[in-house]
Amino acid sequence: MTAPVLDPEVVAQLHQDLSMEDLRQICRMMEQDAEAMLAALTDAHATGDAQAWKRAAHRLAGGASGLGAKPLEAEARRAMAEGLGNAAARLPPLAEAVREACEALRRLCA
Amino acid sequence: MSKPPLVLIVEDSPPQVALAQALLRDMGTRIAVAETTQAALAAVAREEPDAILLDLELPDGSGLDLMRRLRGEGVEAAFIVVTANLSHAMTVEVMRDGAADYIPKPYPKARLTVTLSKVLKARELKRELTAAKAEIAPSRYLGFIGASPVMRAVYRTIESVAASRASVFITGESGTGKELAAEAVHKASPRSAGPFVPLNCAAIPKDLLESEIFGHVKGAFTGATDNRLGAAKQADGGTLFLDEIGEMPMDMQVKLLRFIQTGGFTPVGGARAEKVDVRFVAATNRDIWAEVEAGHFREDLAYRLYVVPVEMPALRERGADVLMLARAFLKTFAKEEKKGFRGIALDAEALLASYPWPGNVRQLQNVLRNAVVLHDGPVLTREMLPAALFRAGRRVAAPAAEPAPAMPASAMPSPMTGEQAMPAPDPAPIAAPARAAPEPPTHLWLAPDPPAGAEPDILPMREIERQAILAALRRTQRDVVRAASLLEINPSTIYRRLITWRDDGTLPVEFQ
Numbered sequence: 351m352t353a354p355v356l357d358p359e360v361v362a363q364l365h366q367d368l369s370m371e372d373l374r375q376i377c378r379m380m381e382q383d384a385e386a387m388l389a390a391l392t393d394a395h396a397t398g399d400a401q402a403w404k405r406a407a408h409r410l411a412g413g414a415s416g417l418g419a420k421p422l423e424a425e426a427r428r429a430m431a432e433g434l435g436n437a438a439a440r441l442p443p444l445a446e447a448v449r450e451a452c453e454a455l456r457r458l459c460a
Numbered sequence: 461m462s463k464p465p466l467v468l469i470v471e472d473s474p475p476q477v478a479l480a481q482a483l484l485r486d487m488g489t490r491i492a493v494a495e496t497t498q499a500a501l502a503a504v505a506r507e508e509p510d511a512i513l514l515d516l517e518l519p520d521g522s523g524l525d526l527m528r529r530l531r532g533e534g535v536e537a538a539f540i541v542v543t544a545n546l547s548h549a550m551t552v553e554v555m556r557d558g559a560a561d562y563i564p565k566p567y568p569k570a571r572l573t574v575t576l577s578k579v580l581k582a583r584e585l586k587r588e589l590t591a592a593k594a595e596i597a598p599s600r601y602l603g604f605i606g607a608s609p610v611m612r613a614v615y616r617t618i619e620s621v622a623a624s625r626a627s628v629f630i631t632g633e634s635g636t637g638k639e640l641a642a643e644a645v646h647k648a649s650p651r652s653a654g655p656f657v658p659l660n661c662a663a664i665p666k667d668l669l670e671s672e673i674f675g676h677v678k679g680a681f682t683g684a685t686d687n688r689l690g691a692a693k694q695a696d697g698g699t700l701f702l703d704e705i706g707e708m709p710m711d712m713q714v715k716l717l718r719f720i721q722t723g724g725f726t727p728v729g730g731a732r733a734e735k736v737d738v739r740f741v742a743a744t745n746r747d748i749w750a751e752v753e754a755g756h757f758r759e760d761l762a763y764r765l766y767v768v769p770v771e772m773p774a775l776r777e778r779g780a781d782v783l784m785l786a787r788a789f790l791k792t793f794a795k796e797e798k799k800g801f802r803g804i805a806l807d808a809e810a811l812l813a814s815y816p817w818p819g820n821v822r823q824l825q826n827v828l829r830n831a832v833v834l835h836d837g838p839v840l841t842r843e844m845l846p847a848a849l850f851r852a853g854r855r856v857a858a859p860a861a862e863p864a865p866a867m868p869a870s871a872m873p874s875p876m877t878g879e880q881a882m883p884a885p886d887p888a889p890i891a892a893p894a895r896a897a898p899e900p901p902t903h904l905w906l907a908p909d910p911p912a913g914a915e916p917d918i919l920p921m922r923e924i925e926r927q928a929i930l931a932a933l934r935r936t937q938r939d940v941v942r943a944a945s946l947l948e949i950n951p952s953t954i955y956r957r958l959i960t961w962r963d964d965g966t967l968p969v970e971f972q
């Protein structure tokens with residue numbers, strides 16, 4: 351069984367702790383940041399910049415963990431652990447996880 | 461009204477920053493944000509946060525290293541580590557290294573606000589405790605800084621004796637604050653509205669000492685072109701402080717004894733005795749009874765002066781006072797020199813606390829002044845202190861009865877590099893007793909008077925300045941602050957000149 355794109359317990363907590371306005375703003379920031387970090391990972395792969403790869407993967411994992419986007423967090427941590435050496439294999443599932451997380455965040459705030 | 465506490469969020473993920481800000485909004489705290497360790501260092505120096513929410517992995521380094529560094533520099537903010545995937549071993553490590561608590565991601569609002577409230581409250585209680593302790597054990601008394609038991613004993617003695625007219629005899633190593641103690645006796649006494657007149661018996665040529673104490677009338681000797689009041693008359697109704705009394709020549713001791721016995725004296729060249737109401741405070745860094753034994757000091761005068769003894773403790777006996785003094789000096793000098801120092805790093809404090817300070821408070825003062833003049837920053841680090849301090853623990857012996865140099869050569873700031881890297885191959889020599897030294901010149905830099913009718917050589921102003929500064933340093937046994945005081949200039953001027961002369965090779969060997 352696959353994990354939900356957003357952890358329902360975390361989602362419920364966010365609804366309880368935040369106003370809808372704050373939640374929308376944070377979700378929008380997460381979407382923008384996730385897409386920016388995916389672009390940074392692609393650039394790091396293209397230029398062979400291992401440090402930039404690790405930084406972007408870490409930032410993606412940190413943002414995802416705070417909003418309960420567990421599959422995205424897991425993909426980002428795998429990218430951090432495996433480093434630039436396995437970047438080509440990691441980028442497609444990362445891109446898919448980012449797409450799914452962003453969609454879920456948009457639904458959350460609709 | 462005090463400002464709300466400041467929370468610094470150190471986090472590189474913008475949505476995580478926004479989440480923390482939103483969750484903290486109701487707490488009424490102020491919030492600052494840093495995305496990197498470098499930005500965090502700058503923010504801590506600039507803002508002095510009360511709490512730091514710290515992500516362990518940052519773009520330019522480890523959050524744990526950042527916390528260790530800030531703790532090492534004496535930053536007292538409460539660190540709360542906020543991270544996903546914190547292992548048990550890592551939890552132990554972050555708590556051991558100074559974190560107040562940790563919060564795993566994702567976290568609910570209650571977890572964040574309760575944790576933060578708890579650490580801020582603990583910090584506030586610690587502050588209150590420190591303030592309460594300071595109130596119970598006063599750390600400042602009439603110009604003194606220090607709350608050690610030995611200093612509190614000094615404060616009690618001064619307080620007890622102040623109301624009396626009894627003579628006070630202050631002993632202690634060079635640089636322990638004997639003049640400050642004399643002033644405190646005066647300030648705490650009913651005579652405080654009257655004058656306090658200090659006279660350094662060692663700094664005045666013996667031929668002039670009588671005139672300095674008792675004054676002279678016009679024509680009493682060559683050069684006495686006017687009547688001049690002496691220290692005794694100036695101190696009428698107040699306190700006369702005779703510093704370095706052990707250096708007073710025997711013939712002068714007889715005259716002083718008579719003055720103390722009768723309250724009267726006759727100015728040099730005068731015919732009529734004058735009466736004054738003076739309280740006597742004397743001081744020496746010698747063992748006055750050994751001087752009596754050796755025939756250098758009159759026993760009857762010693763008994764007249766040694767009514768209430770006050771022993772000033774050496775700095776090495778004053779425990780935590782060293783750091784209290786160092787912080788006070790740092791604050792004062794940073795203000796004077798317009799530098800940004802706000803605190804002392806823990807490792808620098810450890811070094812200051814372990815050094816034996818043979819030159820006592822005056823030496824500590826010089827070391828701090830030197831560090832402030834040559835460096836800048838929010839925190840005084842170990843590297844800014846003279847290299848001699850690093851070696852001193854094992855090599856500098858505490859002085860015994862002999863006077864210590866005000867600032868041993870090994871701890872003199874190095875003008876060579878500005879980094880206090882001056883090697884000190886041997887322990888600082890103990891100064892020879894002043895009795896054996898030639899009388900210091902009346903003026904600091906002028907050569908002996910030229911033959912009658914001859915003009916003195918004209919020297920470039922920079923050479924006159926150089927001679928004046930070096931002479932003042934010799935006179936004060938390299939005590940930069942006292943030398944600056946004699947010259948009525950800022951101590952930093954002396955430090956800068958020393959650096960220049962060292963660099964251009966004109967600094968005499970004795971100062972290297």
